[in-house]
Amino acid sequence: MADRNYLFVCSQNKLRSPTAEHIFADYPGIHVLSAGTNRDAETPLSDELVEWADIIFAMERTHRSKLRTKHRTVVKDTRVIVLDIPDEYDFMDEALVRLLKARMRKWLPTH
Numbered sequence: 001m002a003d004r005n006y007l008f009v010c011s012q013n014k015l016r017s018p019t020a021e022h023i024f025a026d027y028p029g030i031h032v033l034s035a036g037t038n039r040d041a042e043t044p045l046s047d048e049l050v051e052w053a054d055i056i057f058a059m060e061r062t063h064r065s066k067l068r069t070k071h072r073t074v075v076k077d078t079r080v081i082v083l084d085i086p087d088e089y090d091f092m093d094e095a096l097v098r099l100l101k102a103r104m105r106k107w108l109p110t111h
Helices: 016-024 047-052 061-070 094-107
Strands: 004-010 030-036 055-058 079-082
Touching: 004 016, 004 047, 004 061, 016 030, 016 094, 030 047, 055 061, 055 094, 061 079
Parallel strands: 004 030, 004 055, 055 079
Antiparallel strands: none
């Protein structure tokens, strides 16, 4: 089976989504990137990133709403999963890493 493209999305692309990108970067069977919904995000979400993704993982429902509003022409049938991870963690925070691994367990390919 071909590798899948996973895109992680939060607001600023500084804490949660880059942590997810970092911890799953070497996971077999997937390619990962991250972006933010805000204009001033480290890596702002673009149509190209949305088109690249097979599945998009939004940290909160607000990120899914912004994604569907701003990129509605390209998001179409792309699956968007809300991980329900609040903005209360630092980059690579141990609790955030544990939470991401737990919430992502069912979406990661088995090897």
